[in-house]
Amino acid sequence: MWRGISVFAVLCAALLVGGSDVSAQTPQATPAAPRDAKTFVDAAEQRLLKLWVDTSRADWVRSTYITGDTEALAAKANERSISAAVAYAKDATKYESAKTDSDTARKLKLLRLSLTLATPHDPDEAAEVTRIAAGMEGTYGKGKYCRAEGQCLDLEDITKIMATSRDAKELLDVWTGWHAIARPMKKDFVRYVELANKGARELGFADAGAMWRSKYDMPPDAFAKELDRLWEQVRPLYVSLHAYVRWKLREKYGDAVPASGPIPAHLLGNMWAQTWDNVYPLVAPKDADPGYDLTRILKGRKTDAVGMVKYGEGFFTSLGFDPLPKTFWERSMLTKPKDREVVCHASAWDVDYVDDLRIKMCIDITAEDFTTVHHELGHNFYQRAYKAQPPLFRDSANDGFHEAIGDTIALSVTPEYLVKLGLLDRAPDATKDTGLLLAKALEKVAFLPFGLMIDQWRWRVFAGEITPAQYNKAWWDLRLKYQGVAPAVARTEEDFDPGAKYHVPANVPYTRYFLADILQFQFHRALAKTAGCTSALNRCSIYGNKKAGERLEKTLAMGQSRPWPDALESLTGQREMDASAIRDYFAPLQKWLDEQNKGKPVGW
Numbered sequence: 001m002w003r004g005i006s007v008f009a010v011l012c013a014a015l016l017v018g019g020s021d022v023s024a025q026t027p028q029a030t031p032a033a034p035r036d037a038k039t040f041v042d043a044a045e046q047r048l049l050k051l052w053v054d055t056s057r058a059d060w061v062r063s064t065y066i067t068g069d070t071e072a073l074a075a076k077a078n079e080r081s082i083s084a085a086v087a088y089a090k091d092a093t094k095y096e097s098a099k100t101d102s103d104t105a106r107k108l109k110l111l112r113l114s115l116t117l118a119t120p121h122d123p124d125e126a127a128e129v130t131r132i133a134a135g136m137e138g139t140y141g142k143g144k145y146c147r148a149e150g151q152c153l154d155l156e157d158i159t160k161i162m163a164t165s166r167d168a169k170e171l172l173d174v175w176t177g178w179h180a181i182a183r184p185m186k187k188d189f190v191r192y193v194e195l196a197n198k199g200a201r202e203l204g205f206a207d208a209g210a211m212w213r214s215k216y217d218m219p220p221d222a223f224a225k226e227l228d229r230l231w232e233q234v235r236p237l238y239v240s241l242h243a244y245v246r247w248k249l250r251e252k253y254g255d256a257v258p259a260s261g262p263i264p265a266h267l268l269g270n271m272w273a274q275t276w277d278n279v280y281p282l283v284a285p286k287d288a289d290p291g292y293d294l295t296r297i298l299k300g301r302k303t304d305a306v307g308m309v310k311y312g313e314g315f316f317t318s319l320g321f322d323p324l325p326k327t328f329w330e331r332s333m334l335t336k337p338k339d340r341e342v343v344c345h346a347s348a349w350d351v352d353y354v355d356d357l358r359i360k361m362c363i364d365i366t367a368e369d370f371t372t373v374h375h376e377l378g379h380n381f382y383q384r385a386y387k388a389q390p391p392l393f394r395d396s397a398n399d400g401f402h403e404a405i406g407d408t409i410a411l412s413v414t415p416e417y418l419v420k421l422g423l424l425d426r427a428p429d430a431t432k433d434t435g436l437l438l439a440k441a442l443e444k445v446a447f448l449p450f451g452l453m454i455d456q457w458r459w460r461v462f463a464g465e466i467t468p469a470q471y472n473k474a475w476w477d478l479r480l481k482y483q484g485v486a487p488a489v490a491r492t493e494e495d496f497d498p499g500a501k502y503h504v505p506a507n508v509p510y511t512r513y514f515l516a517d518i519l520q521f522q523f524h525r526a527l528a529k530t531a532g533c534t535s536a537l538n539r540c541s542i543y544g545n546k547k548a549g550e551r552l553e554k555t556l557a558m559g560q561s562r563p564w565p566d567a568l569e570s571l572t573g574q575r576e577m578d579a580s581a582i583r584d585y586f587a588p589l590q591k592w593l594d595e596q597n598k599g600k601p602v603g604w
């Protein structure tokens with residue numbers, strides 16, 4: 001699913017401008033004479049579609065061949081798209097009170113809300129902010145930590161060390177080295193915040209963060225409250241997991257891990273401590289070995305990158321979806337090229353917004369990437385399912401849905417599924433569930449507070465509540481509050497640790513991942529029920545179930561044509577997001593954790 005560098009992106013690049021870009025000519029081309037709202041919208045989305053495709057192509061080349069030239073070309077395409085989108089967004093406000101059909105009204109709203117980066121009207125400032133955005137992402141993509149002359153590590157190398165090294169000194173060294181790549185971004189980031197806010201204000205939003213929060217078919221404040229409600233539902237589970245992992249890590253690393261305070265951020269197996277599954281061997285219960293190792297099985301069978309993706313495709317065809325188009329196999333980037341810089345961060349693309357599906361990924365033959373492939377393809381099959389919608393509705397019900405669908409599919413990667421694929425002879429019995437659930441919780445439950453805090457930080461930065469003089473301190477305050485982690489070396493405002501996380505320099509909103517983490521369990525519970533699965537939720541796979549596939553397909557095909565509660569209802573029968581599903585899934589684990597934690601400090 002989504003850990004580490006290779007997992008998170010997912011169609012993020014395609015959504016960099018929010019799925020809505022317009023033409024450079026638009027500001028001039030929009031006639032001053034009042035026009036019928038529907039005529040305006042129809043013209044806008046046809047024009048937008050052309051620009052999105054141009055931008056996708058430029059972004060694809062930039063992401064798979066990073067040079068000064070491809071960065072400049074992508075920046076240019078993005079700038080054209082964004083400035084035109086801004087113009088359409090502004091024009092859309094003129095029709096707000098127009099009497100029109102419900103589809104047109106929704107499209108007008110989407111036009112106004114679809115940007116993640118609204119460039120200011122001033123062309124020089126528009127060019128500046130898009131150049132800064134492309135430059136920061138490029139700095140991240142090219143980031144390296146050089147331990148010594150000629151010994152430079154990129155994020156791929158460092159990710160492996162973070163995942164596998166148990167040498168606290170080495171872990172801290174690469175952690176510190178990677179975070180240093182973000183220092184030069186701070187000045188640019190300050191300017192980007194100024195300009196992004198200026199653009200958002202020109203569209204009538206209080207700031208860029210308020211613009212991001214307005215996208216959820218409810219008032220921005222109500223949405224923020226929904227997040228609080230969901231977090232409160234799941235927090236007890238996180239706190240139990242945190243307490244257990246802390247004392248197990250203390251057994252391993254001694255006083256480097258405090259008995260009752262925050263966990264040092266470099267010891268959790270991931271650069272951002274966002275998922276902890278890599279420290280599973282350190283915290284595993286006795287007799288938890290499920291009796292198989294998927295990485296070893298895949299390597300033993302000499303599975304290559306194409307083979308990995310074929311497994312993922314097979315999952316979807318088993319549900320009744322059509323196979324991937326021939327062009328997918330010709331155009332995707334599945335392995336890391338040896339001769340050039342690329343953005344390895346996994347992502348799924350639909351370059352022509354119809355059938356030109358691709359994934360961009362540096363696939364390793366591991367259990368983790370096996371799951372990631374299923375996740376990325378979830379995006380691709382979603383994209384193709386809504387291709388018949390008008391251009392402005394070709395997106396997920398809300399941005400959490402896109403991520404959640406990929407992960408819902410990944411939750412069906414169960415031992416029973418591996419048996420059906422012939423990768424495993426038989427599934428482990430229920431006595432292995434504690435281990436399986438703990439491994440999953442280290443990924444899914446550990447992620448929740450991180451998924452929430454990134455935008456808590458950015459929203460407050462955009463709102464001016466966190467000033468550049470406190471960027472780094474505020475970042476760590478929030479990480480302490482939500483995650484209960486702390487840096488093991490002193491940080492100062494010379495550091496810019498938020499920039500060491502992809503989505504910050506890349507201008508990708510992050511709340512979607514928190515929502516996805518909650519929603520995927522809600523989706524999984526509903527689809528498992530549709531498929532008639534009566535075993536424990538963690539052993540249900542919808543693989544091969546046409547009825548679940550039909551229900552899924554029907555929801556995906558809606559795209560963004562209806563407010564997200566309609567799509568949620570279509571898939572689950574519920575109109576509200578509900579974290580009780582993730583609590584249900586992990587209920588046996590919570591009980592076990594609380595037994596283990598008896599007499600030990602809980603909280604930080």
Ligand SMILES: [Zn+2]
Pocket residue numbers: 007008009010011375376379402403406
């Ligand atoms: Zn994704």
